[in-house]
Each structure stands twice: as C-alpha cells, then as structure tokens.
Amino acid sequence: MAPAARRPTEAPMLDPSLISRLTRRVAAASGATSTTSAPFTGKPLAELPQSSAADVAGAFERARTAQAAWAALPPRDRVAPFERFHDLVLDRQREILDIVQWETGKARRHAFEEVYDAAGGTLYYARRGPALLRRRRTPGAVPGATRTYVHHQPKGVVSVITPWNYPLTLPVADAVPALIAGNAVVAKPDTQTALTALWAIDLLVEAGLPEDLWIPVLGEPAEIGDALVDHADHVSFTGSSAVGAHIAQRAAARLVSCSAELGGKNPAIVCEDADLDRTVEGVLRACFSNAGQLCISMERIFVHDAIHDDFAGRLAAAVGEMTLNADLDFTADMGSLTYRRQLDRVAAHVEDARAKGADVLAGGRPRPDIGPLFYEPTLLAGVTEDMDACADETFGPVAAVHRFADEDEAVERANATGYGLNASIWTRDVARGRRLAERIRSGTVNINEGYGAAWASYDAPMGGMKRSGLGRRHGAEGLLRYTEPQTIASQHL
Ligand code: NAD
Numbered sequence: 001m002a003p004a005a006r007r008p009t010e011a012p013m014l015d016p017s018l019i020s021r022l023t024r025r026v027a028a029a030s031g032a033t034s035t036t037s038a039p040f041t042g043k044p045l046a047e048l049p050q051s052s053a054a055d056v057a058g059a060f061e062r063a064r065t066a067q068a069a070w071a072a073l074p075p076r077d078r079v080a081p082f083e084r085f086h087d088l089v090l091d092r093q094r095e096i097l098d099i100v101q102w103e104t105g106k107a108r109r110h111a112f113e114e115v116y117d118a119a120g121g122t123l124y125y126a127r128r129g130p131a132l133l134r135r136r137r138t139p140g141a142v143p144g145a146t147r148t149y150v151h152h153q154p155k156g157v158v159s160v161i162t163p164w165n166y167p168l169t170l171p172v173a174d175a176v177p178a179l180i181a182g183n184a185v186v187a188k189p190d191t192q193t194a195l196t197a198l199w200a201i202d203l204l205v206e207a208g209l210p211e212d213l214w215i216p217v218l219g220e221p222a223e224i225g226d227a228l229v230d231h232a233d234h235v236s237f238t239g240s241s242a243v244g245a246h247i248a249q250r251a252a253a254r255l256v257s258c259s260a261e262l263g264g265k266n267p268a269i270v271c272e273d274a275d276l277d278r279t280v281e282g283v284l285r286a287c288f289s290n291a292g293q294l295c296i297s298m299e300r301i302f303v304h305d306a307i308h309d310d311f312a313g314r315l316a317a318a319v320g321e322m323t324l325n326a327d328l329d330f331t332a333d334m335g336s337l338t339y340r341r342q343l344d345r346v347a348a349h350v351e352d353a354r355a356k357g358a359d360v361l362a363g364g365r366p367r368p369d370i371g372p373l374f375y376e377p378t379l380l381a382g383v384t385e386d387m388d389a390c391a392d393e394t395f396g397p398v399a400a401v402h403r404f405a406d407e408d409e410a411v412e413r414a415n416a417t418g419y420g421l422n423a424s425i426w427t428r429d430v431a432r433g434r435r436l437a438e439r440i441r442s443g444t445v446n447i448n449e450g451y452g453a454a455w456a457s458y459d460a461p462m463g464g465m466k467r468s469g470l471g472r473r474h475g476a477e478g479l480l481r482y483t484e485p486q487t488i489a490s491q492h493l
Contacts, residue, residue, distance in 0.1 A: 014102055014195070019046050022198040025205075026216050027051055027059040034218075036192050039105025039336045040326040042372040048194055051217040056227035059186045059215040063157045066212035067184035071154050075130040078180055081208035082126035088203050089119040096199055100168055101328055103193040105336030105373060108329060110290045114168040118200065121169075122176050124458035125479060129180040132476050133483070147490050152483035154182030155257070156233030161247070163239045164338055165293040165395075167193030170261075172200050173473055174236045175214055181482040184213045188228055191218050192338065232256060234482060238295075241419075241467040248470060259471030259481050262464055263393045264295050264421030267414035268450070269404075269436065270311060271427040272304040278448065279426040280314045283399075286424060286450020288322065288377045291334050292397040293342065295468075296422035296444070296451040299394055301401045302410050312361060312381060312401045319362035319379045326371045337373040337396060346375050346396030349389040353400075358382045358389075363397070391417050411439045420465030424450050441465050443472070 028049035038045040051059075070078065089096070093115045100111040136150040158178040162170040167189060175185045189197035194216070201214050217224060221243075229235055229250045235258040237247050244260035251258040268283055286298040303311050325332035337343045343366065350364050363378030375397055383390050383400040390400070404410040414423060420442040425433040433447035443463045446452060461472035471481050 014046060014099065019048075019195065022195050022202055023049055025198065025201060026194075026218055027055045027062075028218065029055055029058075034191050036103070036194075038102050039338050039373045040102070040371050045102055046195060048191055048218055050191070051219040051224055053224055053227040055219075056186065056217050056224050057231060059217055060157055060231040062212045063184035063186055063215050066210060067154070067157055067182075070179075070184065070210065070213055071182040073182075075133045075180065075182070078182070079126040079129060081204060082122050082176060082180065084207035085204045085209075086119045086123040086126070088207055089115060089122070089200075092203070096168060096196065098328060099199055100193075100196050101335070103167060103196055104164065104290075104338045105326070105371065106290050106293075106338075107325075107332045107335035108327070109333075110335065111168075112330075113289070114166055117169045118172040121173050121458050121474070125177050125180050128459070129177070129479060132479050133181060138487075145491065147492060149488055151486045151488055152181065152480065153486050155482055155484060157184045157186060157231070158482060159228045159232035159235045159237075160185050160187045161228060161235065161237045161239065162187070162189050162197070164190035164193040165290060165295075167196035168200060170238050171197040173478075174238065177473075177479040178234075178236065178482045179209070179213060181479055183233075183482050185215070186228065186232070187214060187216050188218065188224065189216070194218050226250065229256075230254070234258070236473075236481075237261070244469070245467075257481070259463075259473070260469045261295065261462075261473060262421070262467060262469045263395070263419060264297075264442075264464065264468050265300060265391060265393050265417045265419045266296060266298050266422045266424075266442070267300045267302060267417075267440075268298040268424045268426065269410045269414055270301060270303040270307070271407075271425070271429075271432070272306040273428045274307070274311075274426040275428060275448075276307065276311060276314060280311070280318050282424075282426070282448065282450050283315060284318050284322075287399040288319070288334055288397050289451075291337055291375070291377075292346075292399070293338065293395055294451070295395075298422075298424060298450060299389075299399050300414070300417075301399055302404045302413055303401055304410075305403050305405055308401070308403045312379075315401070316361035316379050319377050322377050324367060324370055324374055324376065326374075334377055334397065335374075336371050337375055340373065342396060343373050343375055346378075346394060346398055349387075349392070349394045349396070349398055350378055350380070353380050353383055353387045353389045356384070356387050358384075358387060358400070361401070393419065407436060411436060415439075415441050418467045421463075421468035422446070422451055424448075443468065
C-alpha cells in the first residue's frame with residue numbers, strides 16, 4: 001500500500017528551536033519582529049526579527065573586517081567549505097524541502113529543483129572558480145619590454161537582495177560566486193521566505209565558512225532598502241523591473257556597480273514541424289513550474305497556424321489534467337501561490353482577459369477549497385493587446401496561445417515586449433531553431449526546452465536584455481562581476 005500523503009494540516013508547524021537556531025545570525029538589535037504565514041494554510045508560520053538601517057550599517061562594518069582576511073587567501077584556499085556545503089545540502093534535503101514548502105507553498109517537485117540547483121551551482125563555482133580567477137597574462141604594447149597581467153580583486157562587501165519565489169536558489173546563486181571571488185556578503189532575502197536563506201547561511205558556516213562573511217538582514221524595503229545600496233561595493237538584485245531600476249540608479253549615483261535579474265514576459269515559438277507530444281509536455285513544464293512564479297517561465301505561446309488548433313487542444317487537455325495539492329510529498333503537479341497580492345494579480349489578469357473576450361481553454365478559477373492561495377493552471381486564447389495578460393508579466397499560472405503565419409511574424413511578436421529574459425523555440429530542425437534564436441532579443445533562448453539551458457547550465461551566462469536586467473549570473477560573467485580587473489604592468493630591468 002502506498003504511504004499516506006503528508007499534508008500540512010497534519011504535519012507540525014516549523015519547530016520553534018529550528019526557527020531560533022536559524023534566526024540567531026540575523027543582524028537585528030531592536031527586538032522588532034514580523035510574523036509570516038504559511039501559504040498552504042494561511043496560518044502563522046514564524047516570527048522573524050527585523051533589522052533597522054543602523055543594523056544594516058553594523059552588518060557591513062563586521063563584514064568588511066571579515067572580508068580583509070578572506071580576500072588575502074588565494075582562491076583555491078577558499079573553496080573547501082563550498083564543496084562540503086554541496087554535500088550537506090543534498091544530505092539534509094528533507095529538512096530544507098519542508099522549509100521551502102512551508103514558506104512558499106510550492107509543490108515539492110519544484111522545491112527539489114531548488115535543492116538540486118543550489119547544490120550544483122555551488123559545486124560548479126567551487127571547482128571552476130579558482131581557474132576563472134587566475135591571473136591572466138596579456139601581451140605588452142612593446143613585446144618583451146613590459147610584462148602585463150590582469151589580477152581580479154574582489155569588490156569588497158556585496159549586497160545580495162532576493163525575492164521569495166526561489167528562496168534557496170537565488171540567495172545561493174548570487175552569494176556563492178561573490179564569496180569565492182573574495183568578497184563578503186550582506187544578504188536581504190524577502191521576509192516571507194527568509195528561513196530558507198537563513199538555513200543556507202547556517203549550513204555554509206557549518207561547512208567551514210568563517211563567521212561574518214555572509215550576514216543576513218531582514219526588514220521592510222522602506223526601512224533598510226537604501227542602506228543596503230548605500231554601504232555596498234556592488235549590489236546584486238533580483239526582483240521586479242521597477243525596483244531594479246530604482247536600485248541601479250541609486251547605486252549609479254555612488255558609481256557603484258549593480259547587477260539586476262528582473263522580470264520577463266517570455267515567449268515560446270512552436271513551429272509547424274515541432275514534435276507535438278514533446279512540445280506539449282515541455283511547454284506545460286515551462287508555463288506552470290512553481291505555479292508560474294518563475295521569472296523565466298513562458299506566458300506567451302506563439303503557434304504556427306497549421307498546427308494551432310491541434311496544439312491548443314492538446315495543451316488545454318494536459319493543463320486540465322494537472323493535479324493541485326497542498327502536500328509535503330512529491331504527488332502534486334502544482335502547489336499554491338505565495339502571496340495574496342500574487343493571487344489577486346493572477347485573478348485580475350484572467351478576469352480582464354475574460355471580460356474583453358478572451359477564451360479560457362483550461363482553468364481560470366481560484367481554488368480556496370484546497371488552500372487560500374491556490375489558483376488553477378490556466379490557458380487562454382484570443383488574448384489581444386488591450387488585455388493586461390498580453391504584455392504585462394502575470395507571474396502566475398497563466399499562459400496564452402497566439403497564432404502566427406510565418407517566422408518573421410513570430411519573431412516580431414516574440415520581441416514585442418519591454419522584457420527580454422528567456423524564450424523557447426520548438427522545432428525538429430535545430431539549425432532553424434538557432435537561426436530564429438539569434439533574432440530574439442532575450443538573454444537566453446532554449447530550443448526544444450523551456451528553461452533548462454537558462455537554469456541548469458552553470459557554465460553559461462544567464463540574465464536579461466531590455467527591462468529584464470543588467471549583467472549576468474552563472475559562468476565566468478556571474479563570478480567576474482564581483483571583481484575589479486586590475487592591470488599590473490612591469491618593466492623587468
Ligand atoms: P520586488 O522587486 O518587489 O522585491 C524583490 C526583493 O527586493 C525583495 O527582497 C524586496 O523586499 C526587495 N526590495 C523591494 N524594494 C526594495 C528597495 N527599494 N530597496 C531594496 N530592496 C527592495 O519583487 P517581487 O515582486 O517580490 O518578485 C517578483 C519579481 O522578481 C518578478 O518580476 C520576477 O520576474 C522577478 N524575478 C526575477 C528573477 C531573475 O532571475 N531574472 C528571478 C526571480 C524573480
């Protein structure tokens with residue numbers, strides 16, 4: 001007999017001793033707290049300390065002291081804690097899967113993607129980091145007379161500001177390369193999902209990272225947002241385009257660098273020669289992973305006229321079969337949304353489209369019978385430019401199918417958005433897919449994949465064009481953004 005599903009209503013709330021163990025590193029002196037609630041149930045989850053602007057200033061001071069000794073180590077002597085962290089994340093995955101699910105309400109399979117990603121991304125930089133940071137010799141202007149090399153100095157103390165949707169992946173993906181490059185980090189995760197980030201910080205210290213190199217602060221942006229920019233030597237921000245633009249401007253006023261991973265309204269182009277079974281499966285995953293609360297998920301699906309109706313019918317049937325549930329095992333296809341405001345936005349986009357004449361091919365309703373923030377995976381057709389769901393990021397489980405007649409139209413419409421984060425092309429002819437990909441203005445394009453290349457390829461840069469971002473994470477770019485290239489030229493007498 002199969003084991004009974006682990007349901008949140010039956011499971012204990014997070015253990016208070018776990019909460020106090022994880023929150024002890026937060027720089028917060030005033031005693032102010034904020035209470036989070038569990039998206040699955042709407043019930044209180046944890047009371048978390050809140051930092052003030054003065055706490056942020058103090059965190060930077062401590063981090064600066066710790067960073068001086070850390071930067072003096074050669075890169076190869078910094079990586080051992082990160083290799084051990086990789087092993088510990090995998091060993092303790094059950095604990096972190098529960099925390100991620102409690103804080104976000106996501107399905108366990110999507111929480112598992114975070115575990116895998118945090119472990120794999122860390123191991124990548126532990127193994128490749130020292131080579132990427134190695135001195136690079138350059139030929140002198142007058143060969144023989146001058147010897148020149150480039151040395152990668154760490155920037156100093158980096159602010160890492162992250163949202164709630166991938167609370168393990170994102171803080172780790174941005175902090176680990178900064179640390180390996182010789183920086184210290186002051187991290188501000190979203191309070192709703194802070195325990196997940198705090199778990200990662202605690203684990204890396206257990207794995208051997210010296211104290212004060214990765215210091216968490218928590219709090220309202222109005223209280224601590226500016227301090228996080230004003231004390232930093234680089235700001236690594238993930239979140240909405242509006243906040244990203246504000247932070248980039250504030251950093252620029254101090255001539256401090258900023259990398260920003262922002263929103264998307266990502267297109268899929270399904271060509272007439274696509275393998276339909278595989279495409280339906282892939283597009284389904286690309287639209288509804290993490291209930292669509294994924295910056296690189298697909299919200300606009302452009303389908304060639306010749307296969308549009310067949311494809312839309314198959315995709316709608318597959319969407320209708322997805323299972324929604326609040327369980328702490330691997331059975332549900334999709335979980336809850338995380339915030340009430342996210343549910344409201346999703347419902348508003350669908351209602352606006354419906355009222356203006358779009359067809360709802362599947363889903364289209366909230367599901368309070370499962371949990372307060374559940375919304376059905378939803379497929380729309382007939383979405384036009386006057387509808388909010390057409391070009392605004394929904395950031396939820398809503399995608400729309402559109403028709404196209406030829407490649408030029410597909411490319412033009414895929415590019416007709418202010419965003420440029422991710423795209424996908426579905427065709428049996430990969431050479432054709434690559435030709436199309438090079439015409440798309442987005443940081444990543446996947447062929448016969450939704451977002452695999454954008455996410456799982458740690459060696460390749462990932463980021464956005466246009467309003468989707470500034471700079472890149474992953475690969476050499478994701479590491480070297482945290483360094484100042486310093487040229488050292490010498491005359492040998
Ligand atoms: P948000 O911009 O409101 O908040 C993101 C983070 O920034 C949170 O920790 C928040 O507390 C903090 N913040 C907000 N205002 C701030 C300020 N003035 N100064 C300093 N910090 C501030 O974003 P959100 O709505 O919570 O997250 C969803 C957005 O994030 C979506 O647009 C999504 O596409 C984007 N996102 C992008 C990526 C990527 O890699 N490109 C990944 C995940 C999410």
